[in-house]
Each structure stands twice: as structure tokens, then as C-alpha cells.
Amino acid sequence: MAKIQAIRGMNDILPDQTPVWQYVESTVRKVLAQYGYQEIRMPIVEQTELFKRSIGEVTDIVEKEMYTFDDRNGDSLTLRPEGTAGCVRAAEEHGLLFNQTRRLWYTGPMFRHERPQKGRYRQFHQIGVECFGMAGPDIDAELLVLTARLWAAFGLEDHASLEINSIGTSESRKVYRDALVSYLEQFRDQLDEDSKRRLTTNPLRILDSKDPQTRKLLEGAPSLSEYPDDESQRHFEQLKALLDAAGVTYTVNPALVRGLDYYGKTVFEWVTQSLGAQGTICAGGRYDGLVEQLGGKSTVAVGFAMGLERLILLLETLGLVPDEVNNAADIYVTAMGDPVIASAMAVADRLRNELPGRVVVTHCGGGSFKSQMKKADRSGARYAVILGENELANGTAGLKPLRDDQPQQDVPQADLARVLAELV
Ligand code: ATP
Ligand code: MG
Secondary structure, X not given: OOOOOOOXXXXXXXXXXXXXXXXXXXXXXXXXXXXXXXXXXXXXXXXXXXXXXXXXXXXXXXXXXXXXXXXOOOOEEEEOOOOHHHHHHHHHHOOOOOOOXXXXXXXXXXXXXXXXXXXXXXXXXXXXXXXXXXXXXXXXXXXXXXXXXXXXXXXXXOOOEEEEEEOOOHHHHHHHHHHHHHHHHOOHHHOOXXXXXXXXXXXXXXXHOOOHHHHHHHOOOOOHHHOOOHHHHHHHHHHHHHHHHHOOOOEEOOOOOOOOOOOOOEEEEEEOOXXXXXXXXXXXXXXXXXXXXXXXXXXXXXXXEEEHHHHHHHHHHOOOOOOOOOXXXXXXXXXXXXXXXXXXXXXXXXXXXXXXXXXXXXXXXXXXXXXXXXXXXHOOOOEEEEXXXXXXXXXXXXXXXXXXXXXXXXXXXXXXXXXXXXXX
């Protein structure tokens, strides 16, 4: 019978890989905690309507990329393609937003039916951050300062650059939208099919087109930055001043729009040159209208999401994963012969009590001295504790260095933890 394999674009994360994932997740967790952000956990599945209403009907995600299905009740459900919609839904549903400010974060898998390639998968993972109830550019700046601190924590400060833009209020975008449509109407025949359709449904989405011919036409199009409104302009100027003061460097990219409908005013992306086409490792912006659009009381908001696969790929490509991020054991306790097993387990457990930060692996499964030592070596441990019937009788243990040529020494079992504390 043919073996069943994983679904294309959905990756297993194997034991060799999990240490780097844990390293990335715990580093991000620590930084977010430093800034007072609180974790929220939402379901992976939501009503399809939630994503249609928030991300927008005429976006790549909703038109082409969602995993949507009817459950047994006939309700249309969707595997979340991103976290903002669910986070807003949850926060609103549980009264977290009314008359208060919130700094929230979440992590987990997201699902998009895209063409799998390096840095682009059908199940991928994000850490997302959403802030509610703060209208000023101060919180936008905080998010960017926080991400800059994160890159520094990973040693990435020279490998991620920040692009920012202001896409105005929804009123100013309406005026711009008309100008864009009249410009593009002249070239209707040369537009790709999606863009042609979007000319009537959602023209701003055309700015996001990846089609080369459409991109060429867009070069001559009016720019969103020529249609600023006072309010967004002021917000953007203040944001830039705050970033300057904090020493966060950025470039203003007037062509930067985001692939989701809910953004307004500030949008930003952190981009790296080291990952080819999938260079955006973190992206976000302000979405002051979304909470209300989803039926809540008007609440301003700003957030971002970073793609963990891309971040990890980047760290690995640049050789920035610290050496100590691995699965290696520190100490491997062998048991030579059945009568020794119980005391080997007891010795190992005592080591765990006394050296709580170390990884102590007990040999299980029997075998010859040679095969146990081979396993000890493969575990990555720096020391093997050798227990046989002689040691059992004498109350000692053999302590054998595995990573250098030092001789084995005999240590009283009572002293083992103290001796090992100095060595590993
Ligand atoms: P892209 O332009 O690369 O398609 P996007 O604008 O669709 O990205 P967002 O929806 O803003 O991406 O998601 C935020 C981040 O999540 C991205 O910057 C990226 O790091 C990551 N990401 C998005 N889609 C994928 C995917 N299919 N596979 C892996 N990571 C992804
Ligand atoms: Mg995308």
C-alpha cells in the first residue's frame, strides 16, 4: 500500500529543528514580556464570514488562499489565514476593548493555499502583536522599537531594514482611488485579469499586483503619497520623529501597500535581502476601522505579524543560531547490567535534583559497554557516568569525559553532583 504523506506545503518540524524554534519563540516571548504585552490564544478555525469581512472579499487571501469547508452542521468555517481577525473577534467578544487599552500577542499556525516554495508554505507560523485603544503614533513607534530590539536580540540588526508608509485615512483613499482608476482605465487592455476585475471591485488592490506588465503600468500611476490628508500626515511626521529619536532607521516607501483591506495610516514591513523573493519577515500597520467593521464599538488599533519560518530560515542562512541551541544532553548515565538499573535511575534523578539546569539522560534498553558508550557519545553529552556492579558495591561511579582525552576517574556517588557542577 502506498504510504500516506504530509500535505504539500505543510511541514513537520522534526526534533533536530525544534531547538531553534524554541529559541526563537522564547526570545520573542521575553522581549514582549519586557514591554508588558499579554498573550492571547484563539482557536485555529473561525467562521468564514469573519475573514471575508475583515481581510476583504477582494484580496488574494480571501479570493484564492483560504482553506474553507462546511462542517457537519453546514456552517462555513475557515482555517485562519492570519491572526488579527480572530484576535479582534476574541477581544471584542470578551469585553477586552471597552474603554481600555490592550497590548496583546499570540502565536500559532496560519493556513494559506499558496504555491509552496522557500519561505512560503501552506501551513506556516506567525507571532502576531495587536494593540488596541491607542490612537497616537507613539504606539506605532513602540511596535517598531520593539521589533528592532528583537532583531538585535537575534544578531539581525544589520540584516533587516524597515520600510514605512502612510496610506491615509479611508476618506483620502477614496479620492486617490478615483484618480488611480481614471489612470488605469486608459490601459485596461494591458492589465492582468485580476487587476482588470479589481478596477471595479477594489482598485487599491491593483497596487499589490505581482504581474510584471501591471507593475510597469503602475510606475506612471498617481501615488498615494500625493493624496495625503492632514490627520495622516501629522501622524506620519510624528512617527518618523519618534523613530529618529529612538535611533530606528527606516526608509519611506511610497509604493508600500498591504495585501489586506483593513489597514489605514501607518503601514510597515521589515525586509531582508538574504532570503530572495520571500524577503518580508515582519509586516503590519494601523487598522483603526476594523473593530467597528466587525460589529464592535469603534476602537483604534495597530499591529504586526512576523513569519517564523522566514525568521528561522534567515538565522540559519546567516549562521546566527547560537551553538548552545541544540538537543544535546549534558550527562549520560549508563547502567552496565540489570542489577544496576535501579541505582542508575536513582543516581540520575539525584543529579536532576541537584543540577536542575542540566540535561541528564539515563541509558535505557540494556546492551554492551561498547553500545552504551556509543549512545552516550551520540547524545552529545560531555560526561558519561558509568555504573556497573563494582561501582554499585563501592558506592562510586566512573566519570568519563566524552569530548576530550582526559582519563576516567572514580568519584563517590555522594560527590557526583558537586564534581559535575564544575564540569558541565
Ligand atoms: P507576502 O507578500 O510574502 O505574501 P503577506 O503580505 O501575504 O506576505 P502577511 O499577511 O502580512 O504577509 O503576513 C505577515 C508575515 O507572515 C509575512 O511577512 C511573512 O513573514 C509571513 N508569511 C505570510 N505568508 C506566508 C506563507 N505562505 N509562508 C510563510 N510565511 C508567510
Ligand atoms: Mg501573501
